[in-house]
Amino acid sequence: LVQACRQRGVLISEHLAAHAFNLRGNQIESVATSAGELQAGSYCITSGAWTGQLLKQLSVPNGILPVRGQMILYRCPERLLQHIVNEGTRYLVPRNDGRLLVGSCEEEVGFDKSTTAEMLTELTTLAESLVPQLRSATVERSWAGLRPGSFDGFPYLGPIPGLEHAFVAAGHFRSGLHLSTGTAVTVGQLIRGLEPAINLDAFRVGRG
Ligand SMILES: Cc1cc2nc3c(=O)[nH]c(=O)nc-3n(C[C@H](O)[C@H](O)[C@H](O)COP(=O)(O)OP(=O)(O)OC[C@H]3O[C@@H](n4cnc5c(N)ncnc54)[C@H](O)[C@@H]3O)c2cc1C
The missing domain is CATH 3.50.50.60 (FAD/NAD(P)-binding domain)
Known part of the structure; x- marks a missing residue:
């Protein structure tokens, strides 16, 4: 673009x-x-x-207010899911290269873009309960972004x-x-x- x-x-x-x-x-x-x-x-x-x-x-x-969302990216040796899985406000998104994205949450914490140990644990717990193979996969990255809510x-x-x-x-x-x-x-x-x-x-x- x-x-x-x-x-x-x-x-x-x-x-x-x-x-x-x-x-x-x-x-x-x-x-x-x-x-x-x-x-x-x-x-x-x-x-x-x-x-x-x-x-x-x-x-x-x-x-307009910032609404924080936290994400985790797993690196897996092979593609573990063929479709996006939605579970309430959480989701698992498989990528073609085997990586798997897990999100997210809605937090009103001002302009704070940091991740928290509590939320990352919640996300990994959910992801690993839905896809047990993730327990042996590597967490490549985690981050947070601010959505523009209204x-x-x-x-x-x-x-x-x-x-x-x-x-x-x-x-x-x-x-x-x-x-x-x-x-x-x-x-x-x-x-x-x-x-x-x-x-x-x-x-x-x-x-x-
Ligand atoms: C974890 C997460 C997952 C998401 N998943 C999806 C999804 O699957 N699908 C979807 O459609 N949306 C998704 N979103 C939402 C999407 O990212 C936002 O709706 C979108 O980015 C909003 O676009 P925007 O350009 O309005 O704002 P932004 O993408 O936030 O861009 C605004 C830009 O303006 C810049 N800026 C701020 N103040 C100033 C200033 N004073 N001067 C100059 N520049 C400034 C900022 O630095 C920023 O780069 C997700 C968001 C998060 C956090």
């Missing part, structure tokens, strides 16, 4: 943080970033669980009220990967001033 974008002339600036907005009337004039001031014809805030912090600066009420379970997708050429696409919680293409198409339509192909009422920015 990155390559395809670059081939079409998209400039991608990585590893820089947006700190503040400089406003003039109902326009964002520029964004203060760790790499200096940046200007654009349109702005779209897509900073996941951290979006609330930026929207607060624009006095836009929002209910107070009503819906993402925020649309124009920022009171500002021109400014949008939000955030708060997709557990489905941000699945919904990424639809979100990208919708944001593309909004930025080009087209009528979005889907009704965005439920996703209105500023609804709280």
Whole structure:
């Protein structure tokens, strides 16, 4: 995707943080970033669980909150499952190379991306009870990520009220990967001033 974008002339600036907005009337004039001031014809805030912090600066009420999920990756000599196994909010996802992913949980612990021994034990206990061969497999990696949750379970997708050429696409919680293409198409339509192909009422920015 990155390559395809670059081939079409998209400039991608990585590893820089947006700190503040400089406003003039109902326009964002520029964004203060760790790499200096940046200007654009349109702005779209897509900073996941951290979006609330930026929207607060624009006095836009929002209910985006970080929800931590922890994961474990097993390395197995062969593929042990042929299908994804769901068990409540937990799941086991086999990969073609034999690795097996085990997740996850929903924890409201602020912006803390660390794993905990308790949750990793819960996940390994569940996984090894469902697939006993995992007891002799190696845990290759464990990590945690912050999902962008929202107070009503819906993402925020649309124009920022009171500002021109400014949008939000955030708060997709557990489905941000699945919904990424639809979100990208919708944001593309909004930025080009087209009528979005889907009704965005439920996703209105500023609804709280
Ligand atoms: C354990 C786990 C498992 C998941 N499994 C699935 C799944 O199977 N399917 C699925 O669809 N979804 C899944 N999700 C959810 C999915 O990862 C999220 O919904 C998705 O990543 C949200 O995308 P996003 O771009 O809005 O936010 P993010 O992916 O969080 O990206 C936001 C980015 O903005 C950056 N940022 C934050 N603040 C600033 C700032 N001030 N300036 C510049 N950059 C900033 C962050 O560093 C980050 O890189 C899972 C999440 C977790 C944690």
